[in-house]
Amino acid sequence: MIVHRPNWERKMRIKAWTRGQKDSLFYIEAPPKDRGNGTLKKGREMWMYNPKINRVIKVPPSMMSQSWMGSDFSNNDLAKSDSLLADYTHTIAGTETHDGLTVYLIKSMPKPEAPVIWGMQQLKIREDLIWLSQEFFDEDLVPVKIMTTLEIQMLGGKLYPKVWRMRKVDEENKYTELNYMSLAFKTDLPDSLFTLTSLRKARR
Secondary structure (H helix, E strand, O other), X not given: OEEEEXXXXXXOEEEEXXXXXXXXXXXXXXXXXXXXXXXXXXXXXXXXXXXXXXXXXXXXXXXXXXXXXXXXXXXXXXXXXXXXXXXXXXXXXXEEEEOOEEEEEEEEEEOOOOOXXXXXXXXXEEXXXXXXXXXXXXXXXXXXXXEEEEEEEEEOOEEEEEEEXXXXXXXXXXXXXXEOOOOOOOOOOOHHHOOHHHHHOOOO
C-alpha cells in the first residue's frame, strides 16, 4: 500500500485474509515501525491491535469515518464491505465498453433508514465481473471520493484488479494505491483465524 502526498510518500506491506464479505484480517508486515499492527473485521464490528502497547481496541462508531493506517481508506470502508449489497438499491444507468467488453454503469441509492454515510454510489463493473470504479457521493449527491482500477492481471489463477487507487475527487495528487503482489483463493480458512486471539499473534 502506497500513501502518496505531494511532498512525501509512505509504503506499507500488508498480508490479509478475507472470508466472504463479512470477515477479514489485516496484518502489517513492513515497515518495521508498523510491523505487527493488525485489524480484524467481523461483520460490521472492527478491532485494531497495537503491538507497542499490546492492546486490542474495539473501533467505536465515532471512529469509523477516520483514516485507516493514515491512508485514503476509512475504517468504514473496511468494516462495511457487505453494506453495498445489503443497504442499497441498484439500477443500471447505462453501458460503455472497456477492452472490448461491456461495462455496466450502476447507480446505487441507499434504502430508507439504512445505516450508511453515503447518499449515493456509482459503480462501473465489467461483464466479466471486473470492478473498474466505485464513486462515493455525500447526502447532497456531491462526489466525494473515487476508487479506480489501474491495472488488471492474472492473480491466483484468475483475472483480477491488481492495482487500485483511492482518492478524493478534487485532489488528484493525494491518493492511496493498493498493489496486490500475490493472491491465493482458498475455501478452507478456519474460524480460528478471524478471532481476537489471532489478531494479537504476529505469527503470520
